[in-house]
Amino acid sequence: xxxxxxxxxxxxxxxxxxxxxxxxxxxxxxxxxxxxxxxxxxxxxxxxxxxxxxxxxxxxxxxxxxxxxxxxxxxxxxxxxxxxxxxxxxxxxxxxxxxxxxxxxxxxxxxxxxxxxxxxxxxxxxxxxxxxxxxxxxxxxxxxxxxxxxxxxxxxxxxxxxxxxxxxxxxxxxxxxxxxxxxxxxxxxxxxxxxxxxxxxxxxxxxxxxxxxxxxxxxxxxxxxxxxxxxxxxxxxxxxxxxxxxxxxxxxxxxxxxxxxxxxxxxxxxxxxxxxxxxxxxxxxxxxxxxxxxxxxxxxxxxxxxxxxxxxxxxxxxxxxxxxxxxxxxxxxxxx
Numbered sequence: 627x628x629x630x631x632x633x634x635x636x637x638x639x640x641x642x643x644x645x646x647x648x649x650x651x652x653x654x655x656x657x658x659x660x661x662x663x664x665x666x667x668x669x670x671x672x673x674x675x676x677x678x679x680x681x682x683x684x685x686x687x688x689x690x691x692x693x694x695x696x697x698x699x700x701x702x703x704x705x706x707x708x709x710x711x712x713x714x715x716x717x718x719x720x721x722x723x724x725x726x727x728x729x730x731x732x733x734x735x736x737x738x739x740x741x742x743x744x745x746x747x748x749x750x751x752x753x754x755x756x757x758x759x760x761x762x763x764x765x766x767x768x769x770x771x772x773x774x775x776x777x778x779x780x781x782x783x784x785x786x787x788x789x790x791x792x793x794x795x796x797x798x799x800x801x802x803x804x805x806x807x808x809x810x811x812x813x814x815x816x817x818x819x820x821x822x823x824x825x826x827x828x829x830x831x832x833x834x835x836x837x838x839x840x841x842x843x844x845x846x847x848x849x850x851x852x853x854x855x856x857x858x859x860x861x862x863x864x865x866x867x868x869x870x871x872x873x874x875x876x877x878x879x880x881x882x883x884x885x886x887x888x889x890x891x892x893x894x895x896x897x898x899x900x901x902x903x904x905x906x907x908x909x910x911x912x913x914x915x916x917x918x919x920x921x922x923x924x925x926x927x928x929x930x931x932x933x934x935x936x937x938x939x940x941x942x943x944x945x946x947x948x949x950x951x952x953x954x955x956x957x958x959x960x961x962x
Contacts, residue, residue, distance in 0.1 A: 630651055631658065766840070770788070788838045801864055820840065843857060843860065925937065
């Protein structure tokens with residue numbers, strides 16, 4: 627009942643009388659007062675004025691974001707996205723998504739189309755086990771559960787499909803020139819604004835699902851020293867301090883559904899290659915190719931239909947590398 631009252635106050639945005647709350651929720655005025663008192667004890671900043679009622683002065687951002695997502699998702703017309711899971715705090719949205727796939731698999735259920743997101747991650751992860759900073763209120767931390775009819779060797783292509791969706795969502799909503807740094811970063815002004823981590827879940831040697839984790843920096847105004855020269859956010863790049871995270875996520879889900887359907891038609895990136903290469907910042911540039919025991923230079927051409935990056939070495943030989951084999955860096959810095 628407390629959360630219902632909190633939600634009513636948030637939706638009103640101004641004073642709401644005890645009588646209105648009482649009638650809406652079918653509880654007594656005394657019960658309203660008790661719940662309001664309890665909410666204040668829990669730290670909610672609720673103003674009470676005689677003959678006006680109650681007003682939520684500063685809603686907790688996690689609750690506000692969660693409510694907005696629930697309302698937007700409920701009205702989302704989609705053949706792909708079936709369920710939204712929102713938690714204020716998770717260790718990692720990818721880990722939570724994988725736990726849910728495992729639990730569902732044990733019951734013989736399929737939860738593909740589930741969207742797992744949160745306000746804050748305590749153990750967010752990036753590619754190659756790197757820590758992903760994901761403080762409350764600053765970004766979109768979301769994992770998409772999919773189960774396409776493809777072999778495990780093609781699962782990594784979901785990273786590229788998701789990259790196209792993120793780039794489109796950000797470019798459609800903001801005056802940003804976003805590009806894709808193969809295979810999993812979205813770049814604005816030569817800095818990383820989004821990272822993508824795709825993982826498979828396997829049981830009895832069979833793939834039970836694919837989890838596409840996406841982290842987008844939205845309202846960050848500064849980063850730790852070690853990230854200062856390589857990271858950016860919507861706020862910093864578009865100068866939009868009021869960027870609506872719920873709108874970004876809904877736009878992302880729409881774009882992801884579009885590109886995912888195009889992917890399923892061929893089972894690879896044949897129908898997406900040209901568009902991907904158009905926005906791939908590596909294409910046409912000389913890059914550092916960093917492997918376990920190797921570091922060499924080549925000119926990137928673009929991706930092939932399997933998502934590999936095509937390269938021309940200094941001796942003119944053409945080769946293709948996969949994201950699991952190497953890391954790509956610019957010769958003059960992280961992106962360029």
